[in-house]
Amino acid sequence: MPTSPDSSATPDCQPQDAGKRAAWRVRVQALASAADGIRQASDQWDAVSDSYCDEDGWPVDETGYADGKVARDAAAWEHVETFLAHGPEVLSGVRSAAQPADYLDGTISADLLRLRGIDSVLERAGEIRREWDQVIALMEGSMPGSRELYEERAREIRNSEGWHYADELSYSGAALARAADHLTDRIGVAQSAHTGRVQAALARSATGGRSASPISPPAPAASDPPAARRSR
Numbered sequence: 001m002p003t004s005p006d007s008s009a010t011p012d013c014q015p016q017d018a019g020k021r022a023a024w025r026v027r028v029q030a031l032a033s034a035a036d037g038i039r040q041a042s043d044q045w046d047a048v049s050d051s052y053c054d055e056d057g058w059p060v061d062e063t064g065y066a067d068g069k070v071a072r073d074a075a076a077w078e079h080v081e082t083f084l085a086h087g088p089e090v091l092s093g094v095r096s097a098a099q100p101a102d103y104l105d106g107t108i109s110a111d112l113l114r115l116r117g118i119d120s121v122l123e124r125a126g127e128i129r130r131e132w133d134q135v136i137a138l139m140e141g142s143m144p145g146s147r148e149l150y151e152e153r154a155r156e157i158r159n160s161e162g163w164h165y166a167d168e169l170s171y172s173g174a175a176l177a178r179a180a181d182h183l184t185d186r187i188g189v190a191q192s193a194h195t196g197r198v199q200a201a202l203a204r205s206a207t208g209g210r211s212a213s214p215i216s217p218p219a220p221a222a223s224d225p226p227a228a229r230r231s232r
Contacts, residue, residue: 049065077158
């Protein structure tokens with residue numbers, strides 16, 4: 001079977017691995033752009049927010065101040081949606097591909113440490129979106145004539161509640177994108193190599209001198225029957 005120059009350097013690499021890595025790069029770039037977009041929304045607001053306030057930091061132009069925050073929150077939420085779409089899968093891939101050395105003193109050790117709280121950030125942002133979906137569903141059934149007015153206000157509330165998590169993702173999400181980019185070459189390859197080794201072991205078992213059953217994890221050293229495998 002003909003191979004490309006790239007695949008010759010990695011015997012376990014298959015064509016589907018290249019496809020996985022291409023899709024991975026698209027997701028990682030989307031997350032990097034989303035984190036950058038949140039930072040830009042924050043920086044743009046910080047650059048003008050003082051102009052709406054007095055020397056003590058209290059708003060003197062309350063309408064302008066409120067409108068500015070609404071615009072910031074709306075811009076940031078659009079990027080939160082990107083993290084909700086791609087973040088969990090990329091995070092899972094990073095944790096699968098990262099090795100102990102990466103956490104200790106590797107190039108991405110600091111970024112991996114920043115991922116400790118990202119699960120709860122993504123979960124809470126997801127809850128806000130689910131609440132928004134429920135609100136819209138209720139509006140569609142109960143107030144079709146005045147939905148636009150109430151939907152706009154509900155959207156502002158969603159974006160405002162989501163700002164804290166957007167701000168968190170501008171840092172932890174950027175760390176996730178950097179770590180994921182660093183680990184791109186490991187995506188697909190490790191899984192394919194593991195699958196190949198398992199298939200080879202099964203083949204040896206099936207053709208061995210004695211009748212062998214399919215390979216299974218060793219049973220626990222206990223008198224009771226082995227417990228059923230749990231799914232995470």
